[in-house]
Amino acid sequence: MAPFHKAVHVQDTLYDGEYKSYAGEIDPEWVIGAIPNGGYVLALLVNACIQYQAASSHRDPVHVTAHYLRTSIASRFEIRVRTVRNGRSFTNLTAELYQQGILIITTHQIFGVNTPPSSGLSLAPASSYARRIPLYTHPSTAVIQPLSDVWKFRSYVDWAPDDHILAKNAPDHPNRADSSTIGGDGLEWGAWFAFKDKSDKVMSPMLALLVDIFINIPSLLPPSERPGLGTSWFPTVVLAIEFKAPLPRFSASHANRTVGLYSSGKFLNDGRHDAYVEVWTAPCNLGEGSETSSWREEQVCLAIATQMAYIIPMGVNLERGKKKEVKL
Template identity: 40%
Template sequence: MAPLRDAIRVQERASNDPESSLTYYTGEADPEWVVGSSHSAQIGYILSLIVQACIQKQAGSAHPDPLHVSAHFLQATKRAEFEVRIRILKRGKRFVNILADLVQEQQTRTTTHLIFGANPPSPRPLIDPASGYARRYPLRVHPSNAVLTKVFQFFRFRQRLRWAEDPGLLSRNSAMGGSGLARWGGWVELVGEEERITPASLAFLADCVQTFATLVPSSVTGVNPRSLWLPSLTLSVEYKAPIPAPSALHAARTVGVYLFSGYMSAPQGRHDTCLEIWTAPSGIGEGKEADGWRDTQVCLAVATQMQLMVSATVNEAKGKM
């Protein structure tokens, strides 16, 4: 069991076929980063392993930065050794398209399409905030004034993650006004001074949220949130800006998250979640609120996810296999 920065380590393996177009990275899925009582790794953690392998593959190239990742989860990833098989699909002047599969026991568990390029910091916002057309920072309570709330019990890694939910957003879910969308947000933080926000950890954090299934009454979803498993079928992450270095303006291991979730449909309570991940001005309960702090933060990524609502007994059965 290890902190996230160690749990996502992978290493390149030499190919047995000198003519192969594949690059191989290997690692072992850490037993702590799972959900519920199954042997299945958390979806965001799985994607972070793939992203980390591709980052190492692209290191030192003209296209070192992930710009977009789209993953389809075909089978559960076990707490065991895995292999990431990477193939360059297309290499252009500005972008590189990469296919990467996470494989266990010669079975493809997750398949991804990634776009890499260069993601340098912008000297100024592309849209002037004064114009009224720029996206405004969605959270209003500074992390120094935020109150920690309980992380999901079924997160086996809950000792390594903490959050402070935005009570204003939660209160809006009792009366949606016909929108059909639940909203959630707050500050999410990796526990441990050695932890850092990285492109790989952003993929993990994109799956550490509440969704429509947990935010609305069971009378709406038809499923008790306490006996619920939410398997993901797809998860896409677009990286909007480089991660700033830790400073007085930006925290090292804390992010702000805002999302809306809904569009529930058959079969099995399919629903979609769209979220934004922003920098944070300080750690939770740390720092001091300064005037204009919202204007100095950066949107790091946006993500979309499709999940099902399934009885937790299915997840528990996997844990007994």
């Protein structure tokens, strides 16, 4: 039971010529309901690959795709990392997480050099085509709200959902589609998200957790649109992350323990639904600092992600969490 920077620890154990093995313990507090958060478990795999690449010229994660084959449990794990290809610009790896000898998650990870935008072809402010941070409220004045009881790691974090974004999901908002609408804007969510422990600095493995922190489409729907939906668990099936920019140093313009989160989704089909997520730097830590006129232009998107998730009753989550063995 530990803050994130300790809960994400992995230890290299052996190299057998085919793969390098890392081991550790999935922390029992970093769970949703009774099952480890999928983003947290993926952070273990990313951290193992960062260690694996530490002596390489390609030390930065650039892209990660994860397939969740089985539910993990809060217990010992082994991660096996292999090199698929060493190229001039990128190194391709596979990393697989095993528990009790059973494959739980398989990933393909691309490593390279993640550099700030240069004089090359890039979109950044002040270009009118560049994306700006989509949150409305500055973190110094954002209102912290309690996290759900099913988030067992809530004692380590705070969040302040953005009511301006949530208002876009109202039944009478102009974003709602009708027979004359071309397309449709789906549902949106956003928040400032902060780590309470001062040793929990934003780092690359943490981004795997952060892209999995959002409110899923089914929960954003008004009750009239989700009849019969009780307390639910939304396990990730596939998650893909692109690491967009290097982590900036802690400064008057960039916080070290707070990020901005934005998510949207447009489709829900028999429980299977999509999510698009952005992770942004923050101008100050949540509840600190003061607003300046240029704070939006100074923020950087650190990662974007897409995922396919599913709907399962929370009772199934809690029942699986009682088991000490991986379900085949």
